[in-house]
Amino acid sequence: MPTDVDAGRSGLDLTDGWTRRWTVSWRAGGDDASCSVHDLVQEPVLTSDPMRRFTWRRDQRHRPGLQFLTSTGRHHGAESLKESRVLLALDFAGDVVDVVWQPLKISFVTCGKRRAHTPDYLAVTRRGVWLIDVRPEPLIKEADRESFAAAAEVAVACGWRYAVAARWREHAFAGLDAMASRRRLRSDPLGLRPVLLAEAGGGRRFGELAAATGCEPVARAQLLHLLWSRQLGVDLAGPLQDRSLVMPAKEAAGDRGGGAGPFPRRRAGAGRDGVDGRAPRTTPGPGAVGEGRRHPRADDLPVPGQPSAVPAVVTDVVGGG
Missing domain, CATH: 1.10.10 (Arc Repressor Mutant, subunit A)
Structure with missing residues (x-):
């Protein structure tokens, strides 16, 4: 069952002018920058640096690391095995130009209080931009749902799409991991x-x-x-x-009906420029504020069981453990 992203919207301040009251901050070249959600589409957040770095400790319960993506020719950070899985699924899905880890911090208003949330990934693809959160379904609390709803509103306002990877299908990663071993x-x-x-x-x-x-x-x-490939x-x-x-x-x-289909043809190395295989950091033009799309349903979105562009909005993609 999909996790309902809209479940946390009830407490959000979405009255007139909310895009000017909510702010977004990011980091680029070691400098911090911020703006209102209203002005976000004009800012270079798609080429930002991570908002925070991860560290290793003997007693920590998650396992951070780096995941290499053939789509970008670079390593990308992951704070847990769950995030590594999402990166691998993005790499397989094709059409990925770049992925920014911990791309921005959203400061939003709810019930008279101001809260902050940092989504896990911003994925730039040739079919659009995706803002992605990763959270195992059993660990999602009410505060998380509220943060996810806020991130979804910001994504829609910018003309991006939003997803929460919460549970993989049991068999999906065995096949994906096998193919990745020979990528x-x-x-x-x-x-x-x-x-x-x-x-x-x-x-x-x-x-x-x-x-x-x-x-x-x-x-x-x-x-x-x-x-x-x-x-x-x-x-x-x-x-x-x-x-x-x-x-x-x-x-x-x-x-599956032609067109791009669930198995779009991708040439080996397609989408890369230069001898080092790095993808250019291009910035697809998102629409103006308010021109975003509706929140997609889970069946609108591709998942590892239905490979296409990016993992699905919360859900039926991620499996237990």
Whole structure:
């Protein structure tokens, strides 16, 4: 069941002029800056530095670290394993230009009090900008719901979309992690990739496709790389296993209604500029304040079981542990 982002809206001060009363602060080049939500769309927050840094201690209960994204060619910070999963899902989803960790702090008014909230990620994609919070569903309290609702209002005001990653589908990360293990596989000394792409025409089972090459162990690694890079498609609504149906990306997209589809074709290295693979820090033009979209429903949004642009608005994406 999706977590309702709107559940915390009741206590927010959203009366006329709220976009001028609420403020946002960020950090760039070591300097702090701030503005009202009304003026946020004119500010360079999409290229900001993290609002805070993480540290390690022996007794801490979460595990911070760095996650490398092939989409940006850089490491990005994560304060927990849950956040690392979100970064991996963003990397797989495609169309990611840049991801800013702890991008900004929102100061909002609720019941006569002023509170602050720092979302976890700002993801810039070629399909728009996403503001993302990460919080395991059992740990979400009423104050968190209020903070999430405030972040959603700011996102809508800026023409961005908002998501809370709270619970992964049980099988989703086993398949995603398997493909990620081969995402940086560069070489194909046995020339198996053209064979696999040709054999997949019309759809073949993963195990059959690997066995058809005569070099099954190596073919499995190459298959995972082709799936990660979206040259082949597979339905991740179920577990990734030998009987999973694999087909060329265009055919997979066509089976789901054409267009970009849930399996958009992505060339290896697509979306990167320069020899070091870094993505340019471009700033898609968000709409004017008040021109944002409605809060999306969970079924509006892509999830690892339905790969497309970014993980879903709260929810049915994240699993237990």
